[in-house]
Amino acid sequence: MHSTNDAPHDVWRDLRDALRGTHHDYTSGALGRAIFLLAVPMVVEMAMESLFAVVDVFFVGRLGAAAVATVGLTESLMIVIYTLAFGLSIGATATVSRRIGEKDGDGAGRAAVQVLTLGLLISGVLGLMGAILAPQLLGLMGADAEVIATGTGYARWMLGGSSTAFLLFVVNAVFRGAGDPAVAMRILIVGNSINMVMDPVLIFGLGPFPELGVTGAAIATTFGRGVGLLMALWMLARGTGHLAVKRAHLSVEPTTMWKIARLSGMGTFQVAIGSMSWMGLVRVVSSYGATAMAGYTIAIRLVIFALMPAFGLGGAAATMVGQSLGAGKPERAEQAVWTAAKYDVVFLSTIGLIFLAFTPQIVGLFTHDAAVAAVAVYGLRVISLGFPLFAAGMVLEQSFNGAGDTWTPTWLNLFAFWIIQIPLAWFLAGPIGLHERGVFISVTVAYSVLAAASAVLFRRGKWKSKYV
Numbered sequence: 270m271h272s273t274n275d276a277p278h279d280v281w282r283d284l285r286d287a288l289r290g291t292h293h294d295y296t297s298g299a300l301g302r303a304i305f306l307l308a309v310p311m312v313v314e315m316a317m318e319s320l321f322a323v324v325d326v327f328f329v330g331r332l333g334a335a336a337v338a339t340v341g342l343t344e345s346l347m348i349v350i351y352t353l354a355f356g357l358s359i360g361a362t363a364t365v366s367r368r369i370g371e372k373d374g375d376g377a378g379r380a381a382v383q384v385l386t387l388g389l390l391i392s393g394v395l396g397l398m399g400a401i402l403a404p405q406l407l408g409l410m411g412a413d414a415e416v417i418a419t420g421t422g423y424a425r426w427m428l429g430g431s432s433t434a435f436l437l438f439v440v441n442a443v444f445r446g447a448g449d450p451a452v453a454m455r456i457l458i459v460g461n462s463i464n465m466v467m468d469p470v471l472i473f474g475l476g477p478f479p480e481l482g483v484t485g486a487a488i489a490t491t492f493g494r495g496v497g498l499l500m501a502l503w504m505l506a507r508g509t510g511h512l513a514v515k516r517a518h519l520s521v522e523p524t525t526m527w528k529i530a531r532l533s534g535m536g537t538f539q540v541a542i543g544s545m546s547w548m549g550l551v552r553v554v555s556s557y558g559a560t561a562m563a564g565y566t567i568a569i570r571l572v573i574f575a576l577m578p579a580f581g582l583g584g585a586a587a588t589m590v591g592q593s594l595g596a597g598k599p600e601r602a603e604q605a606v607w608t609a610a611k612y613d614v615v616f617l618s619t620i621g622l623i624f625l626a627f628t629p630q631i632v633g634l635f636t637h638d639a640a641v642a643a644v645a646v647y648g649l650r651v652i653s654l655g656f657p658l659f660a661a662g663m664v665l666e667q668s669f670n671g672a673g674d675t676w677t678p679t680w681l682n683l684f685a686f687w688i689i690q691i692p693l694a695w696f697l698a699g700p701i702g703l704h705e706r707g708v709f710i711s712v713t714v715a716y717s718v719l720a721a722a723s724a725v726l727f728r729r730g731k732w733k734s735k736y737v
Contacts, residue, residue, distance in 0.1 A: 280305075283302055283305050283306060284305075284309060286306060287305060287306045287307075287308075287309035287310055287451065288309060288310060288313075288451060288454075289451060290310070290449060290450075290451030290452060290455075290509075290510055291306065291451075291510065292510040292511065293306055293448065293510075295307065295448050295588065295589060295592045295593075296370055296592050296593055296595070296596035296598060296601070297596075300601065300604060300605055300608060301608065303589065303605070304585055304586075304589065304605060304608055304609055304612070307445075307448065307450055307584075307585035307588055307589065308581060308582050308585040308609065308612065310450035310451040310453070310454035311445060311450045311453075311454070311581030311582065311584045311585050312578040312579075312581035312582060312616075313454045313458075313578070313581070314441065314450060314453045314454040314457050314581060315577035315578045315579075315580050315581035315584070316574075316577060316578040316581075317454070317457035317458055317460070317461045318438075318457055318577055319573050319574040319575075319576075319577035319578070320461050320465075320574070321460075321461060321464055321490055321493070321494070322344065322570050322573060322574070323570055323571070323574045324461070324464060324465050324468055325340055325464075325468065325486045325489075325490060326340055326566065326567060326570045326635055327634065327635055328468045328469055328472050328473075328486060329472065329483050329486050330567070330635045330636050331472075331473075332472070332482060332483055334559045334560055334562075334563040334638060334641060335415050335416050335419045335420075335559055336419055336420070336482070336483040337562075337563040337566055337567065337636070337641075338412070338416050338420075338555075338559045338562040338563050338566065339407075339412075339416050339419050339420030339423050339424070339483055340420075340423070340483070340486070340566060341551065341562055341563070341565065341566030341569075342407055342410045342411070342412050342416065342420065342424075342551065342555070342562070343407070343420060343423060343424045343427050343428070343487075344566070345410055345547065345548050345551040346399070346406050346407075346410065346424065346428060347427060347428070347431065347434070348544040348545070348547055348548055349395070349544070350392070350395055350399075350428075350431040350434060350435055351434070351438075351540075351544065352537060352540045352541045352544040352545075353391055353392075353395070353435065353537055354388070354392075354434065354435040354438040354439055355438070355536070355537070355540040355544075356533050356534070356536040356537025356538070356539070356540050356541070357384060357387060357388055357391070357439050357442075357529075357533045357536070357537065358438055358439050358441075358442030358533075358536075359442075359532070359533060359536030359537075359539075359540075359670045359675060360384065360529040360530070360532040360533030360536055361380070361381070361384040361439055361442040361443050361446060361529070361533075362442045362443075362445055362446035362584070362587055362588065362591065362670070362671060363446070363532060363587075363591050363670060363671055363672070363673045364380045364384070364446070364528070364529055364532070365377045365380050365381060365442075365443050365446030365447050365512070365591075366446040366447070366448070366587070366588050366590075366591025366592045366595065366671065367591050367592070367594065367595040367673070368380060368595065369446070369447050369448060369511055369512070369591075369592055369595065370591060370592035370593065370594065370595020370596045371595045371596070374511075374512070374513070375515075375517075375518070377446075377447060377511075377512055378512060378513060378514045378515060378518040379518045379522060379525060380443075380525060380529065381440075381443045381505065381512065381514050381518070382514060382518050382519060382520070383521070383522055383525050383526040383529055384439060384442075384443065384529055384533075385436065385439060385440060385443075386521060386526070387526060387529065387530060387533075388435055388436050388439040389432070389436065391435070392431060392432035392435035392436060393432055395428075395431060395432075395435075396428065396429050396430065396431045396432045397429070398428075399424075399425075399427075399428025399429055399431060400425050400428055400429030403421055403424035403425040403428055403429075404417050404421045404424070406424065406428070407420055407421065407424055410548075410551065410552065410555065411551075411552055411555035411556065412555075413559070415559075416559065419482075419483060420483060422481075422483070422484035422487070423483045423484050423486065423487045424487075425487075426484060426487035426488055426491055427487045427490070427491065430487075430491035430494075430495070433491055433494035433495045433497075433498050434494050436498050437456070437457075437460070437494050437497050437498045437501060440498070440501045440502065440505060441453035441456065441457070441501065443505070443512070444501075444505075444509065444512070445584050445587075445588055446588055446591065447509065447510075447511040447512035448510070448511045448588060448592065449509045449510050449511050449512060450584070450585075450588075452501075452504055452509050452510075453501075456497045456500050456501045456504070457497060459496065459497055459500055460493040460494050460496060460497030461493065462493075463489070463492060463493035463496055463497075464489050464490050464492075464493035464494075467485075467488070467489035467492060467493065468485070468486055468489045468490075470485075470489075471484075471485030471486070471488055471489050472485040472486055472489075473485075532673060532675060535675040535676060535679060536670060536675045538679055539670075539675055539678050539679035539682055540682075542679065542682040542683050542686055542687060543682045543686050546686035546687060546690055546691055546715075549691050549694070550690075550691070550694055550708050550711075550712070551565075553694055553695060553698050553705075553708055554698075554705050554708055557698075557704050557705050560638070560640045560641055560644065561644055561704065561705040563636065563638070563641045563644075564636075564640075564641045564642070564643065564644025564645040564648065564705070565644060565645075565648060565705055565708070567632060567635045567636060567641070567645040568632075568644070568645040568646075568647075568648030568649045568652070568709070569648070570635075571624070571631065571632075571635075571645075571649055572648075572649065572652050572653075575617065575620045575621075575624070575653075575656070576617075576659065576663070578616070579613050579616055579617045579620075579659070579660050579663055580663055580667075582609050582612055582613040582616065582660075582663075582664055583609070583613065583663040583664040583666070583667035583668070584667060585609055586605060586606045586609035586610070586664050586667055586668045586671065587667040587668055587670055587671030588671060589601075589602060589605035589606070589609070589671070590602040590605065590606060590668050590671035590672050590732075591671045591672065591673075593605065594672055594733070594735075599733040602668075602672070602733070603730070603733070606664060606665065606668040606727070609664050609668075610660070610661045610664040610665065613660040613661065613663065613664050614657050614660045614661055616660065617656040617657065617659060617660035618656055618657045618660070620653075620656060621653040621654070621656030621657070624649055624650070624653040624656075625650060625653050625654075628646045628649050628650050628653075629642070629646055631649070632645040632646050632649065644705055647706055647709065648705070648706075648708075648709040651706075651709040651710055651712075651713055652709055652712055652713055654713060655712075655713035655714075655716050655717050658716065658717045658720040658721070659716045659717075659720065661720045661723075661724065662716060662719045662720030662723050665720070665723035665724060665727050666678040666681065666682075666719075666723055668727065668732070669723075669726075669727070669732050672732040672733065672735045673735040674731070674732040674735045677726055677731075677732065678723070681719055681722055681723055681726070682719070684718075684719075684722065685715045685716070685718050685719035685722070686715055686719075689711075689714065689715045689718055690711050690712065690714070690715035691711075693707075693710075693711040693714060693715070694707055694708045694711035694712075697710055697711060
């Protein structure tokens with residue numbers, strides 16, 4: 270990976286350095302190599318994050334449609350947790366990357382402490398409420414009596430232990446902003462490895478372990494993420510290539526915390542607009558029964574599995590933008606974004622072609638129910654058609670955030686998801702009579718519009734003047 274303006278570089282050497290982690294100044298030197306060093310571990314990291322969900326569905330799919338529907342409905346509730354974590358991560362990445370670009374290591378360390386303190390307070394409250402209200406929340410999302418009976422234990426573990434997911438995502442955003450994505454990658458590899466081993470053991474009761482069914486999947490996921498979080502905090506305290514949290518940084522700074530909270534607040538609203546639209550789609554699909562919900566869950570999990578690595582290239586662009594603006598190099602920031610967008614389009618288009626060519630075989634790995642598979646196959650094919658535009662849109666949106674411009678993507682999300690996606694999904698599913706198929710079509714249309722609008726606004730360049 271290198272742009273036309275870069276000198277050729279040794280791809281294998283760069284791949285080794287990217288996966289191992291290396292101290293690199295991302296504000297100067299060959300642009301292609303800088304993006305490569307950031308993007309490779311971020312892509313792997315995001316693949317690992319999405320793998321948590323796919324592994325759960327793979328094993329839970331053996332338990333029947335009600336169990337898969339439980340995972341889908343609980344995941345829609347977890348969207349609230351992920352929304353706040355994503356929002357806080359936007360502030361973390363933008364602030365830490367700008368301080369690193371300014372060569373202010375102490376400022377970056379203090380910002381990391383403030384963002385983690387905020388994360389602990391927010392996730393602790395949400396986790397307690399989720400554990401207590403799990404069955405009521407499942408009912409609110411349209412679960413029938415069978416799903417509530419099957420899934421309450423799963424929902425309690427996932428929602429009650431959600432602090433692990435929340436804080437893990439935030440601390441990894443700190444590492445990404447600092448230019449240490451390989452650290453975040455290794456943390457999620459460890460967490461996923463634990464989850465993949467524990468999932469079948471606890472779900473099916475292998476060896477001396479009890480058979481816990483769908484609840485076992487939640488315990489495995491929470492434990493894996495918990496171990497990853499402890500590892501992340503230890504590495505943050507020990508110090509990485511670009512960032513170390515020292516004892517002197519361990520204090521609450523109201524001014525810094527307020528700046529991050531204000532930036533993250535708009536970022537949270539931005540993500541919430543998109544996340545809550547997914548909850549709206551789930552509400553539409555769930556009205557067509559457990560079969561439709563199970564098929565939708567499998568299709569969306571596979572889509573997320575593809576999109577999360579592509580999201581990693583957007584993360585590389587965001588870090589490049591923040592550090593380049595901090596170093597006073599806005600043109601380098603812009604060039605980095607367009608280069609990352611091209612890479613992402615190629616990457617996600619390739620995944621889309623694979624999905625289109627082998628859809629029945631891929632879906633068949635997750636369910637043997639012909640009716641569920643039919644829903645999932647249709648959904649995966651329709652959404653895969655939009656992957657090239659999805660890729661460009663993800664990079665551009667994250668680049669605005671990396672610059673500290675959280676307003677522009679917020680308005681873009683509002684337009685694409687609430688003015689277009691939700692009304693279109695309802696209209697196609699109900700009045701037109703396409704049922705869950707209409708929901709899949711609305712997703713592709715909305716994300717395509719989002720990408721086109723993002724490109725127009727990015728070219729105007731107002732994001733270059735934002736201060737963090």
